[in-house]
Amino acid sequence: MNEASTEPARGKLSGRRVLITRPRELGQALARQIESAGGRAILFPTLEIAGPPHVDHLQDIVGRLETFDLAIFISPTAVQRGLAFIRAGRVLPPSLRVAAIGRGSARELERHGIVDIIAPAARADSESLLALPEMRQVEGRSILIVRGVGGREVLGNTLAQRGAQVEYAECYRRVRPPADAAGLLALARGEVDAVTAMSTEALTNLFDMVGGVERGQLCHTPVFVPHVRIVRAARQLQMEDVVLADPGDEGMVAALIRYFAPPV
Numbered sequence: 001m002n003e004a005s006t007e008p009a010r011g012k013l014s015g016r017r018v019l020i021t022r023p024r025e026l027g028q029a030l031a032r033q034i035e036s037a038g039g040r041a042i043l044f045p046t047l048e049i050a051g052p053p054h055v056d057h058l059q060d061i062v063g064r065l066e067t068f069d070l071a072i073f074i075s076p077t078a079v080q081r082g083l084a085f086i087r088a089g090r091v092l093p094p095s096l097r098v099a100a101i102g103r104g105s106a107r108e109l110e111r112h113g114i115v116d117i118i119a120p121a122a123r124a125d126s127e128s129l130l131a132l133p134e135m136r137q138v139e140g141r142s143i144l145i146v147r148g149v150g151g152r153e154v155l156g157n158t159l160a161q162r163g164a165q166v167e168y169a170e171c172y173r174r175v176r177p178p179a180d181a182a183g184l185l186a187l188a189r190g191e192v193d194a195v196t197a198m199s200t201e202a203l204t205n206l207f208d209m210v211g212g213v214e215r216g217q218l219c220h221t222p223v224f225v226p227h228v229r230i231v232r233a234a235r236q237l238q239m240e241d242v243v244l245a246d247p248g249d250e251g252m253v254a255a256l257i258r259y260f261a262p263p264v
Contacts, residue, residue: 013039139163
């Protein structure tokens with residue numbers, strides 16, 4: 001979304017209070033967009049980003065980047081943390097192609113000066129990336145997946161089944177922070193109009209971090225998520241009003257505006 005296209009959004013979330021569960025450093029951009037649209041952003045991180053557990057393994061991978069044909073970045077955080085680690089010691093080899101799980105990660109790569117990125121145009125998930133022509137003929141290719149610790153194995157397993165040699169560069173960890181007291185109080189008082197959750201882990205952590213009163217209030221509050229997997233997780237947690245948004249911060253804000261738009 002370019003600068004001009006954000007202008008009509010001004011005021012369209014006037015008075016709406018939106019709880020943001022992203023890690024604090026990543027939630028700021030979404031908070032600014034919500035506030036530009038007239039809303040009030042409440043930062044309530046249910047994930048924190050911590051350092052990698054196996055630095056020696058990362059250093060080994062960085063030292064032999066020339067042996068990989070393709071590096072796939074799983075998230076904007078993977079881009080930020082992975083490139084920071086790589087560029088602390090060297091530059092990316094010119095022969096290394098780069099892919100991203102979705103447009104958000106691709107935009108982060110572009111901000112770091114990387115172009116000619118393989119990325120799905122619509123959904124931001126492993127299945128969409130795997131459906132691209134570049135991901136179908138990978139037999140004999142060496143592929144590096146840059147990610148946090150853990151996560152889904154669909155991408156790596158499928159590429160390996162297609163004949164690729166797959167390695168992982170786990171450049172950060174996701175941990176659950178202490179609950180923010182102000183956010184808990186806002187939930188308990190019913191002072192939250194919407195909740196945003198960008199991952200199943202973020203949503204599950206939110207549910208675990210709140211107590212009985214806040215949990216009951218949470219289940220009655222609209223929850224905005226960017227993927228059908230998270231929709232299913234929210235419904236399993238008995239959340240009553242789950243809204244599927246397009247990927248990225250822009251998609252999330254657009255979904256909030258559509259939901260809260262006054263009837264014509």
